[in-house]
Amino acid sequence: MQPGKPGPEIPIGQHLADSIWQAQSFNLGTAGAKIFSGTAKEEFGYTVQQVENNQGKWLLVGAPWSGYSQNRKGDIYKCPITGSKNSCDKLNLQDSVNVPEVKNVNANMSLGLTLTRTPGDNGLTTCGPLWGQQCGTQNYYPGVCAKLDPVFRPQPAFSPAVQKCGGPMDIVIVLDGSNSIFPWKPIVEFLKNLLPALDIGPQSTQVGVIQYAVNPKFEFKLNQYQNNKDAISAASKIKQMSGDMTNTFQAIEFASTAGFSAQNGGRPNAAKVMVVVTDGESHDSSKTKAVIADCEKKGITRFGIAILGYYERNNIDTEKLISEIKSIASSPTEKHFFNVSEEEFLYTIAGTLGDRIFSIEGTGKGADSFKMEMSQVGFSAHYSSKQDVLMLGAVGAYAWSGTVVHQTGSQVHVLPLSAFEDSLQDKNHSSLLGYSVTTMRVGPNEYFVAGAPRSNHSGQVIVYTVDAQKQSHIIDSQRGKQIGSYFGSVLCSLDIDKDGTTDFLLVGAPMYMSELKREQGRVFLFSVTKGILNEKGFLKGPPPTMDARFGMAISAIPDLDLDGFNDVVVGAPLEEKEKGVIYIYNGKRDMSGVDFSQVQYILLTFLITIPFYITYMITGWFQ
Structure with a gap:
């Protein structure tokens, strides 16, 4: 399961059409609007940020499916706001966002799915939550993020939930090369198929090969090859030694002593694994008990592989x-x-x-260390300038219960399952906490907020703080009112009177069903008192006959009507037969019962893009 934003995949980044105004015309006009177009297949416009640097003013646009249909690596475009140029340039970040010392799986990472400004360093952060890493034959998806400096150069990528594929492991493969093995080529092919499944490297897995018949000998030692490619190349050149005896236990004894010795590359802290491949009964079976007991004493895990071909060919x-x-x-x-x-x-x-070798206990993958392997860190992102904390949603953590990662500089704090367990009461492990994240400022205090749109099927929003000892404290929790509404999938912190304090929290439930069984969508309004949310109703949106998904995007925007209060825009991307509609609300000290002041019908579709596009039709206000 890989969660995505709710709803069908709808093209993004198309041109704005003629507008139909239904309210005060002073709010918003499209005359002179600068419009950037991108490829719908790339999801151009999924995320947007406006930035300014010494090179000018820019619109940065996420295209998380860039590379489709061969891949969905994703990328970011920079589009000049000033000047006559209406085209955008790709930053080509796909190949530069890599985590060192792991096997990166970038093909479908969806870089650009999140894009947030980080004023602390005058840069931005973008994430690819479907970035994966390969451990043996398994792929895990902890997600990856990278900061961009003020001129959009990528900084070293980071993955707060990157997995430890396992501690060091030494593997010695013992091959029967006696006369009865025929043909020899399948033995070599077996090695060539097995070795790619092992994470060979100086800090992870080392592989040595011993061949035997009458006497054993090294084909190569544990520390001889430092990567899969070299080991496979060496294995492909192994020739059958032949011999008229099969001294299997002499070979096992040789492997358990010389094969794992420090002199031949063995590491004292490494897990020890032996693989024995033979096609016949040994000529030294009298040594069985003593040799196997010695292996047990040394902690060597053993795999035995019997080839029955010689016996069956000779009816034995x-x-x-x-x-x-x-x-x-x-x-x-x-x-x-x-x-x-x-x-x-x-x-x-x-x-x-x-796979069985990879899953051996004692290789560093204990019971507690694999709870973030599918976490998709960076599914949502928000930066707190007050605390210099980058919040990263991790919807796949803890078997899809989800969590939030707090990152300050190089310090990472992954909030444990216990931080939210009592509030979520997630019996089915599918809350997707971290689907959306934001903060609320109330006086000198700041509160973290995370949405869990599948919590108990009706959705949930949790308000919490984190103390100096990294202990989290739940301040409040609000649940959705309707099953399947995706309450909490969108959050917007709103400072109405521009005093630096959050007055309202807007919570989107874009799949809220009307009484006519339409996905009308709803945006709930909560006032904020010391971090406590008090429901004040909801914003009036589309009529109940509409499949609109109203509330799929919510954004606070500048004071359009110059009455001293900031305003709000809400997107309904499926309204008007999926053309998309935006609703503008003029801010009031008491937002309860406020009706929208304007509706604009556009041909710009999909969720997140809509409110950000508005800001570019009113760049005079926004800047």
């Missing part, structure tokens, strides 16, 4: 062979023993074997 009973290889395998046997009917079928177990 396989029972004793299978019994012997099972005696080599660690417990539980069913997880550490494999058999294949022919050498040609060895490749079929390589993937499963790699």
